[in-house]
Amino acid sequence: MSYQKFFHPEESYSRSEIEALQLERLQATVKHCMNSPFYQERFRSAGLTPSDIRTLDDLKKIPFTTKQDLRDTYPFGMASVPLDQCVRLHSSSGTTGNPTVILHTKKDLEEWANAVARCLWMVGCRPEDVFQNTSGYGMFTGGLGFQYGAEKVGMLTVPAAAGNTLRQLKFFTDFGTTVVHAIPSYAARLYEVMCEKGIDPRRDTKLRTLVIGAEPHSEDTRKRIEEMLGVKAYNSFGMSEMCGPGVAFECPEQNGMHIWEDYYIVEIVDPDTLEPVPDGEVGELVLTTLKREAMPLLRYRTRDLTRILPGECPCGRHHIRLDRMKGRSDDMIILKGVNIFPIQIETILMQFQELASDYLITLETVDGNDAMTVDVEMKDMYIDDYSKLQALSREITRQLRDEILITPKVRLVPKNSLPKSEGKAVRVVDTRKKY
Amino acid sequence: MTVHQLSVFLENKSGTLVSVLRLLKKENIQLIASTIADTADYGIFRIICSEPEKAYSVLKEAGVAVSLCEVFAVALDDRPGQAADAIEMFAGEGISIAYLYSFLLNGKGVLIFRTDNAGKAAEVIASKGLNVIEEKDLSRLL
Numbered sequence: 001m002s003y004q005k006f007f008h009p010e011e012s013y014s015r016s017e018i019e020a021l022q023l024e025r026l027q028a029t030v031k032h033c034m035n036s037p038f039y040q041e042r043f044r045s046a047g048l049t050p051s052d053i054r055t056l057d058d059l060k061k062i063p064f065t066t067k068q069d070l071r072d073t074y075p076f077g078m079a080s081v082p083l084d085q086c087v088r089l090h091s092s093s094g095t096t097g098n099p100t101v102i103l104h105t106k107k108d109l110e111e112w113a114n115a116v117a118r119c120l121w122m123v124g125c126r127p128e129d130v131f132q133n134t135s136g137y138g139m140f141t142g143g144l145g146f147q148y149g150a151e152k153v154g155m156l157t158v159p160a161a162a163g164n165t166l167r168q169l170k171f172f173t174d175f176g177t178t179v180v181h182a183i184p185s186y187a188a189r190l191y192e193v194m195c196e197k198g199i200d201p202r203r204d205t206k207l208r209t210l211v212i213g214a215e216p217h218s219e220d221t222r223k224r225i226e227e228m229l230g231v232k233a234y235n236s237f238g239m240s241e242m243c244g245p246g247v248a249f250e251c252p253e254q255n256g257m258h259i260w261e262d263y264y265i266v267e268i269v270d271p272d273t274l275e276p277v278p279d280g281e282v283g284e285l286v287l288t289t290l291k292r293e294a295m296p297l298l299r300y301r302t303r304d305l306t307r308i309l310p311g312e313c314p315c316g317r318h319h320i321r322l323d324r325m326k327g328r329s330d331d332m333i334i335l336k337g338v339n340i341f342p343i344q345i346e347t348i349l350m351q352f353q354e355l356a357s358d359y360l361i362t363l364e365t366v367d368g369n370d371a372m373t374v375d376v377e378m379k380d381m382y383i384d385d386y387s388k389l390q391a392l393s394r395e396i397t398r399q400l401r402d403e404i405l406i407t408p409k410v411r412l413v414p415k416n417s418l419p420k421s422e423g424k425a426v427r428v429v430d431t432r433k434k435y
Numbered sequence: 436m437t438v439h440q441l442s443v444f445l446e447n448k449s450g451t452l453v454s455v456l457r458l459l460k461k462e463n464i465q466l467i468a469s470t471i472a473d474t475a476d477y478g479i480f481r482i483i484c485s486e487p488e489k490a491y492s493v494l495k496e497a498g499v500a501v502s503l504c505e506v507f508a509v510a511l512d513d514r515p516g517q518a519a520d521a522i523e524m525f526a527g528e529g530i531s532i533a534y535l536y537s538f539l540l541n542g543k544g545v546l547i548f549r550t551d552n553a554g555k556a557a558e559v560i561a562s563k564g565l566n567v568i569e570e571k572d573l574s575r576l577l
Contacts (some may be wrong), residue, residue, distance in 0.1 A: 378444070378500070380444075380495075380500050381502050382502070383442045383443070383500060383501065383502040384440070384549070385533070386472055386474075386479060386534070387533065389479075390474075393476075411476050411477075412444075412476070413477075414444050414446065414498075414500030416498055417446065417500075
């Protein structure tokens with residue numbers, strides 16, 4: 001069966017068409033934002049009115065929106081529509097860190113599904129495909145986000161959700177799965193278990209396409225995954241503040257992720273001066289939503305560091321391409337696709353009387369998977385009681401898992417044994433090969 | 436009724452044990468008995484030694500993770516079945532032994548142990564007339 005190349009006409013827009021659409025949508029978005037008490041106040045204190053936004057360049061007059069703003073207005077203070085028009089919310093994980101909430105109207109969910117569908121279509125997903133999603137569902141946007149996008153494409157979807165690797169493999173073989181969404185470390189795990197069970201992905205499955213995202217990974221990792229599973233693997237970029245997946249995605253060229261500029265205005269700024277960086281240089285990604293109803297965000301500082309790849313893409317799309325994420329301009333850790341702030345870990349540890357105040361979070365790649373070790377310094381007085389020490393590390397592990405949704409390895413270490421640099425404790429060591 | 440024991444927390448790294456022993460050697464402190472409980476991640480090195488309080492401050496000052504605690508030391512005749520009979524007395528009272536090690540001293544077996552209920556264990560020792568070794572008895576022997 002033959003299909004059209006582009007999922008939406010906007011996908012093949014020229015630069016001038018994209019920019020005309022952006023201006024129109026920016027002006028509409030800014031007007032709409034005036035329904036939110038937060039943006040009303042922002043504009044008032046900046047001495048701005050929506051009519052001041054006459055060109056795309058006028059965007060720079062608008063103050064940035066930060067994650068802290070989302071936290072400060074938790075849960076619904078940034079909504080630009082009444083709550084009764086909202087049909088879903090997604091919230092960041094964590095019980096001690098301030099969570100953030102993103103609200104969606106019916107139309108927002110529709111547009112989100114459209115964006116994800118466009119990404120999947122771009123890499124060759126078609127209604128004949130069987131799409132298996134190994135993402136956690138629920139609040140984690142990689143679950144429902146890909147679910148609705150894949151359905152929009154018309155694929156048969158297998159919402160397998162996270163974990164239970166043997167069951168995932170059974171679905172591959174029984175349902176003839178052709179497309180899988182998995183974080184890179186889980187893709188490696190799938191292969192490992194296939195080998196253990198004598199399953200040859202090329203011979204015994206129909207896997208063809210892998211969508212990998214949510215977890216920073218290197219080009220080497222991608223190549224390794226492609227080689228292991230006999231698939232093409234495409235990098236996906238998204239974040240819950242921008243709905244989730246569907247923000248930017250690699251095309252078949254596998255050279256940078258097209259970010260959908262009919263959905264977002266992209267700026268790359270120096271995280272310190274907040275001034276735009278020259279084209280092609282690395283800076284912090286700042287996004288303005290153009291299609292959102294419930295919670296439009298103006299100049300949102302994503303804290304992700306990347307750059308715009310210069311030049312035209314041979315695929316024929318003129319939406320700019322983002323390079324792989326190069327890191328963060330804050331201390332957020334991305335582990336197995338889960339966002340973790342060290343303060344979440346610290347808050348848990350500080351509740352234990354038995355612990356001294358220093359700790360060290362080590363992130364490493366073990367057998368191709370992300371792993372976290374938390375070394376905690378212990379007060380001396382508990383040393384003689386082995387069962388207490390064991391119970392202590394078990395309890396710390398349990399509480400950390402409840403908070404960060406990942407089970408770290410907790411190691412008790414003597415007081416003053418952790419490294420210090422210039423008197424300041426080193427909190428996070430990341431030895432993963434990522435960028 | 437108890438003797439002092441040092442408990443040292445050792446990371447599973449080479450050189451940690453010898454560095455503790457060197458510190459004790461330097462201060463001319465003699466080991467009387469010792470044992471290492473090993474786990475996947477760390478070891479607990481338990482030491483009965485001459486001048487335990489001095490040893491404690493020496494290690495502490497050197498930054499070693501150490502605690503000074505009190506354990507029971509009971510002397511038994513050098514005959515088969517003595518340990519069984521002694522521990523039976525505690526078991527009969529519902530007292531659990533957290534850890535135990537032993538050494539020979541002047542022809543007597545000495546059991547060093549810690550229980551989950553020190554108060555009750557002391558009552559058992561007193562009422563059954565077990566032969567308790569005091570700290571001064573230990574150092575006198577050196």
